[in-house]
Amino acid sequence: MKTLLTICALSFASAAMAADKCPISGKPADPSITSTGKDGKTVAFCCEKCKAKFDAKNK
Template sequence: MKRLLALLAVAAFSSLAPAAEPLNKVCPISGKPANAAITSNYSKTVAVCCDRCKSQFNATPKAYLSNILSANGVQCPLSKKKVDASKTVTYSRQVAFADAASKATFDAAPDKHIKEVRQ
């Protein structure tokens, strides 16, 4: 019974979590085909002003990537109002690379290269 409840809880949680983006097919550094075995996890968390902005972001996070990258910690990157530090959003994505050198270049300055990640 406990195992069944645990499985149901995992299934319920999984259906609420946003779907992860598929790995990119082209390396954002070299432009060569990406290798699914060579990846980095990118994540950036910023504060927003309200639940409305948080919901907007969570519905389509990639649409707000430029806003997130230019966030200054004072103004909401979506509405430009004063941020509420208790309300945050996170843009995260797993990125694939053609080779280890490309991964190292990305890892050294991920904010500089994340916008180059395409499907």
């Protein structure tokens, strides 16, 4: 059970760290530049160019 909890904790930690990166470029995300994906989740980007690319793919 302890191993399962450790795996879950690591999964959540890596998901939180990934949220700090732009999904297009991989650079650090600017929390003021966001868009909403098809799944309804808010996504942050490093710049307006990356946001535009994301929006074009997710219309």
